[in-house]
Amino acid sequence: KNEVEQSPQNLTAQEGEFITINCSYSVGISALHWLQQHPGGGIVSLFMLSSGKKKHGRLIATINIQEKHSSLHITASHPRDSAVYICAVSNSYNTDKLIFGTGTRLQVFP
């Protein structure tokens, strides 16, 4: 079993829909990251969080440390949100090593 699991693997939505991507992990962590990878391949960090909730524009990330679960929400989705969203955790035993999920591929249609 992977230490970081994402669901769903693939997601399609109509423009304007509310999107939720989930990440569960099985190790103790010092931080959790949400990343975005566009079809061109570039990877951009969206959020780093260790507790609570963070918001940036239409993106919201939450984490529940007790349940070892995080969610990434996209409100009012747009075709430009189409990308692969990746969850990664920093293991509390070695905070310098990130463990990545396999990603959620999101397609938003107009």
Next chain:
Amino acid sequence: NAGVTQTPKFQVLKTGQSMTLQCAQDMNHEYMSWYRQDPGMGLRLIHYSVGAGITDQGEVPNGYNVSRSTTEDFPLRLLSAAPSQTSVYFCASSYSRGFETQYFGPGTRLLVL
């Protein structure tokens, strides 16, 4: 600032050849790392460095060497390329440690025949 740069963007090698993937950052970041990305798998850590002169192994270090002689540069060497090393390679950096916000390079696509 250029951020994190990688060269080359694309490379084809024959089995047994050697090459160096270059990575540089101009943000004065202490932490740098190399990942490989393969279809159906998450990014996997190859090697990382927490500062000049300090390197350590990640999850999949076999077949790769690194060195960190300056803060800016973190080259990845393939000593004898194998088809299993066909992948997309990403370099990343952060201010001081691995749990901080990571800044990724554009990637190098490597094909080993």
